[in-house]
Amino acid sequence: MSLRAFHLLFIALSVILTVFFAVWAGAQYQSAGGAGFALAVVLSLACGVALTVYGTAFQRKTRRL
Amino acid sequence: MEIPYIVETRADTGLNNVKLGIWLFLASEVMLFGALFSTYIILRVGAPEWPRGELSVIFGAANTIILISSSVTMVMAWASLKMHAWGKHRFYLLVTVGLALFFLVNKFFEYAEHVGKHEIPSYNTFFAIYYTLTGLHGLHIVGGIVVMLYFLGPGAKLAKKNPDQFTNRIEATGLYWHFVDLVWIFLFPVLYLL
Numbered sequence: 001m002s003l004r005a006f007h008l009l010f011i012a013l014s015v016i017l018t019v020f021f022a023v024w025a026g027a028q029y030q031s032a033g034g035a036g037f038a039l040a041v042v043l044s045l046a047c048g049v050a051l052t053v054y055g056t057a058f059q060r061k062t063r064r065l
Numbered sequence: 066m067e068i069p070y071i072v073e074t075r076a077d078t079g080l081n082n083v084k085l086g087i088w089l090f091l092a093s094e095v096m097l098f099g100a101l102f103s104t105y106i107i108l109r110v111g112a113p114e115w116p117r118g119e120l121s122v123i124f125g126a127a128n129t130i131i132l133i134s135s136s137v138t139m140v141m142a143w144a145s146l147k148m149h150a151w152g153k154h155r156f157y158l159l160v161t162v163g164l165a166l167f168f169l170v171n172k173f174f175e176y177a178e179h180v181g182k183h184e185i186p187s188y189n190t191f192f193a194i195y196y197t198l199t200g201l202h203g204l205h206i207v208g209g210i211v212v213m214l215y216f217l218g219p220g221a222k223l224a225k226k227n228p229d230q231f232t233n234r235i236e237a238t239g240l241y242w243h244f245v246d247l248v249w250i251f252l253f254p255v256l257y258l259l
Contacts, residue, residue: 003239
């Protein structure tokens with residue numbers, strides 16, 4: 001496996017982690033409340049979207065490497 | 066006699082020496098961390114009660130962001146070399162080293178907080194496995210820093226002598242670095258969230 005392919009796999013797993021973290025923070029918010037957990041949900045999902053956009057762009061731009 | 070397959074790939078495996086070597090090494094690393102993750106599961110399942118919320122999620126999340134960012138800069142360092150942008154390669158590699166050091170500083174403060182509360186490995190089973198897993202991971206981060214500093218320093222001479230071989234070595238470093246980051250991607254939810 002090349003570094004390019006491993007990087008894409010890593011980014012995909014990172015996106016899954018951001019979704020998992022958002023779900024975890026959402027559950028904490030429901031049980032304990034707190035603006036911090038609500039903020040964590042939003043930030044985590046934003047990171048997930050950013051990583052997805054980055055991953056797609058990386059795949060497209062490095063196709064010839 | 067020259068050693069074959071330093072740069073070109075072997076027809077039967079489709080790999081050159083450095084890629085075969087790094088993947089064999091990473092396979093042994095998977096077994097090492099796999100054994101420790103299995104230990105964690107066995108300890109946790111067998112324990113009558115397991116401490117939760119002992120670790121600072123903020124520290125863990127910050128280190129996760131740092132390591133994901135470092136994987137991006139690492140791959141940029143390799144891609145820059147492929148595009149013959151030497152200055153960019155060195156910049157991205159230096160940033161990767163900086164992020165790795167930032168991770169270690171963050172980890173130091175996290176350890177210091179726990180040690181200050183006497184939460185050392187002998188405190189309970191959770192902290193024993195926590196220090197073992199994160200300590201071993203931290204040693205791998207240090208190893209990565211040493212390798213990257215070598216390629217920023219004396220190892221950079223190879224880039225003039227044999228640019229393709231140097232690029233392959235940076236790719237192998239990147240594969241190692243991604244593996245170390247991947248271990249953290251599993252460590253963070255297992256230790257900090259679940």
